[in-house]
Amino acid sequence: MSMIFIGGSREIFELPEPAIARIGAIVAAEHGVLIGDAPGADAEAQGLLAGYGYEHVGIFHAGKEPRNNLGDWAAYHVPCLEGAHGYCAHAAKDREMTRRADFGMxxxxxxxxxxxxxxxxxxxxxxPCVIYDLARGSLATAHNVEDWCATLHHAGSDIRRQAEARMTPDERRALPG
Structure with missing residues (x-):
């Protein structure tokens, strides 16, 4: 069984049909799902998985309790650094899901x-990570940092600067000049 890290933007409140189909294929193949507790894409994917009655799901959260756990699945608390707020508070759980995953969506x-x-x-x-880019209406699979850079190129330099501000020094060093 492969483990799939499913995530996405908090501003997405409806999954695109190809993502819904992909989640259906993940369920049919009985892969494990690692997912956060955020509103938006996380909660939408959770709702779909709960609708399937799917059991192979783990919810990762930074707070005392998950903000969303729509299938009453096993919840994994990943504490954040003391005093961390906003994205910093959730980065540890995202890194843990990445560590445990075989693939991303x-x-x-x-x-x-x-x-x-x-x-x-x-x-x-x-x-590898499948990316459903709703802004461009595209689907791509990122296999390496060059693929990631190509995806971010379309988003613009402002988004890339914001992403780099959230990275660890090691993550920033992995980027090409």
Whole structure:
């Protein structure tokens, strides 16, 4: 059983049909799913998985309790650094899902720097990531940092700067000049 890290932008409240079909294929193949507890794409994917009655799901959260756990699945608390707020508070859980995953699937609004950084983390760990880019209406699979850079090129330099601000020094060093 492969483990799939499913995530995406918090501003997405409806999954595109190809992502819904892909999640259906993940369920049919009985792969494990690692997913966060955020509103938006995480909660939408959780709702779909719960509708299937799918059991092979783990919910990762930074708070005391998950913000969303729509299938009452096993929840994994990943504490954040003391005093961390916003994206910093959730980065540890995202890194843990990346560590445990074999593959990724992200539904991206073309603007979320957090989703972009999750794709980068996956490809840096040699874990391919399917990206549904709703802003461009495209589907791509990132296999390496060059693929990630090509995806971010379409988003613009502002989004890339925001993503880089969320990266660790090691993640920034992995980027080409």
């Amino acid at each position: 992200m539904v991206w609004d073309g603007a979320s720097p957090g989703t972009a950084v999750n794709v980068l983390r996956l490809v840096m760990a040699n874990k």
